[in-house]
Amino acid sequence: xxxxxxxxxxxxxxxxxxxxxxxxxxxxxxxxxxxxxxxxxxxxxxxxxxxxxxxxxxxxxxxxxxxxxxxxxxxxxxxxxxxxxxxxxxxxxxxxxxxxxxxxxxxxxxxxxxxxxxxxxxxxxxxxxxxxxxxxxxxxxxxxxxxxxxxxxxxxxxxxxxxxxxxxxxxxxxxxxxxxxxxxxxxxxxxxxxxxxxxxxxxxxxxxxxxxxxxxxxxxxxxxxxxxxxxxxxxxxxxxxxxxxxxxxxxxxxxxxxxxxxxxxxxxxxxxxxxxxxxxxxxxxxxxx
Amino acid sequence: xxxxxxxxxxxxxxxxxxxxxxxxxxxxxxxxxxxxxxxxxxxxxxxxxxxxxxxxxxxxxxxxxxxxxxxxxxxxxxxxxxxxxxxxxxxxxxxxxxxxxxxxxxxxxxxxxxxxxxxxxxxxxxxxxxxxxxxxxxxxxxxxxxxxxxxxxxxxxxxxxxxxxxxxxxxxxxxxxxxxxxxxxxxxxxxxxxxxxxxxxxxxxxxxxxxxxxxxxxxxxxxxxxxxxxxxxxxxxxxxxxxxxxxxxxxxxxxxxxxxxxxxxxxxxxxxxxxxxxxxxxxxxxxxxxxxxxxxxxxxxx
Numbered sequence: 370x371x372x373x374x375x376x377x378x379x380x381x382x383x384x385x386x387x388x389x390x391x392x393x394x395x396x397x398x399x400x401x402x403x404x405x406x407x408x409x410x411x412x413x414x415x416x417x418x419x420x421x422x423x424x425x426x427x428x429x430x431x432x433x434x435x436x437x438x439x440x441x442x443x444x445x446x447x448x449x450x451x452x453x454x455x456x457x458x459x460x461x462x463x464x465x466x467x468x469x470x471x472x473x474x475x476x477x478x479x480x481x482x483x484x485x486x487x488x489x490x491x492x493x494x495x496x497x498x499x500x501x502x503x504x505x506x507x508x509x510x511x512x513x514x515x516x517x518x519x520x521x522x523x524x525x526x527x528x529x530x531x532x533x534x535x536x537x538x539x540x541x542x543x544x545x546x547x548x549x550x551x552x553x554x555x556x557x558x559x560x561x562x563x564x565x566x567x568x569x570x571x572x573x574x575x576x577x578x579x580x581x582x583x584x585x586x587x588x589x590x591x592x593x594x595x596x597x598x599x600x601x602x603x604x605x606x607x608x609x610x611x612x613x614x615x616x617x618x619x620x621x622x623x624x625x626x627x628x629x630x631x632x633x634x635x636x637x638x639x640x641x642x643x644x645x646x647x648x649x650x651x652x653x654x655x656x657x658x
Numbered sequence: 659x660x661x662x663x664x665x666x667x668x669x670x671x672x673x674x675x676x677x678x679x680x681x682x683x684x685x686x687x688x689x690x691x692x693x694x695x696x697x698x699x700x701x702x703x704x705x706x707x708x709x710x711x712x713x714x715x716x717x718x719x720x721x722x723x724x725x726x727x728x729x730x731x732x733x734x735x736x737x738x739x740x741x742x743x744x745x746x747x748x749x750x751x752x753x754x755x756x757x758x759x760x761x762x763x764x765x766x767x768x769x770x771x772x773x774x775x776x777x778x779x780x781x782x783x784x785x786x787x788x789x790x791x792x793x794x795x796x797x798x799x800x801x802x803x804x805x806x807x808x809x810x811x812x813x814x815x816x817x818x819x820x821x822x823x824x825x826x827x828x829x830x831x832x833x834x835x836x837x838x839x840x841x842x843x844x845x846x847x848x849x850x851x852x853x854x855x856x857x858x859x860x861x862x863x864x865x866x867x868x869x870x871x872x873x874x875x876x877x878x879x880x881x882x883x884x885x886x887x888x889x890x891x892x893x894x895x896x897x898x899x900x901x902x903x904x905x906x907x908x909x910x911x912x913x914x915x916x917x918x919x920x921x922x923x924x925x926x927x928x929x930x931x932x933x934x935x936x937x938x939x940x941x942x943x944x945x946x947x948x949x950x951x952x953x954x955x956x957x958x959x960x
Contacts, residue, residue: 472866597749
């Protein structure tokens, strides 16, 4: 049981890392950035390049990957979303654009790198450790600790730095923030950089846990579901949603059947939405007449 | 020629699903990432009838369509009653779509992931054209009816519409039902054209393509999405020489349309014969006046 819960927490923390990226963008622009999955996939490839082909240490390659995906994410915003944003297009248009970007990036990888599966080299000395008579995967522990560290850092950044406070203010009222002298475009750029960093880290951990292949962005749908369960646009919600989904999935696949795992997580999503239409911690957006 | 005909047929099958989605997304303003599931239900409903029970083709596709409609009534009731926000509705339907796919993979009568091979091939081009014409006529009449005006009212401002007495739940529910009927019909035709269906054919990508055609074609137009569908089916085929790169072009085309023509190809307008002739007449008049001007100017010079 302990083993199941720890595995669940390990998977859940990766979901949480990915969900945080979705949330950051949703909270400020109120659209679902479906290109995030493709950027996570690119992160996994970059991590593979640094870690396996160039043979850099794990932490160094993680940092490099995070910076590169951050830049890709900024470019994505600049090239695809900015003009739409400036015309105040409805969020549906941004969402479709994001899907286009995601299709494009995925197939770009297909046509340049190919559809081969790659696996990361062994990063940790041991695969399993034994605690209280149950074997626990080292990667689960690492990903759990690492994601907690990352999310705490993000929380500190948002709470105590000037840029972070500007971002939080932008979430509450974009127009007032730009009237107060904050450059809204720079603010958005920072948000996309942050979400790109999280995409890179999540991508590397995903690659470590599974494999690296062009369609791995599909798994990020799960992260999106986690974000929706927690309430889109709420950071604590994303973390709770991610961990909850990870544990529920692991328990279902261990004790019931791994075939119905996905059906279960989707029906879990629908169930949560029926009881709380805005997710567990979603902010109430009242329609103004 | 056979090749072009195949592309045309594939596009035409998609068009029917797109018309359904136009009613749901374009006119009612709700959107979904799971309508491929209704195509799957229609395809399997019709396919199983003709494959195992040798039911006549037309009856079978009608059954598939009605089955998809019934499923939409079941899943739509809690989702639309729950007043989910637009993004939440889309993601809940995405979840529904994936769940349907996994269920189809594990049912006995659908033969799991192997799919149903060797369904009778009945969807010919004349049948498809007939189906499209009927679909367009029904959709057009629906949009111009009392119900259609209610759809548009909800899209423009749901609060104001509710205050004017438009029953929100009933109208959205009805729009969802109609769109599922269309998608089911499209799925039935799909099954009887390819003769082979498997759950992996009805993924989120299919749903995305339907939604993308509607949005790129113009939200609030029926003809726009139809044209967009043909373009989107044609782009990967035209760029077939580019092999793997063609889907990159497809994604790029999607992004570029949204950036440069974000109200879609047609915006809120329709291509109608009336408009066409009107334009033609105006064009004629323009040329005539220009010619006359030229002639009279020449006269002055002389």
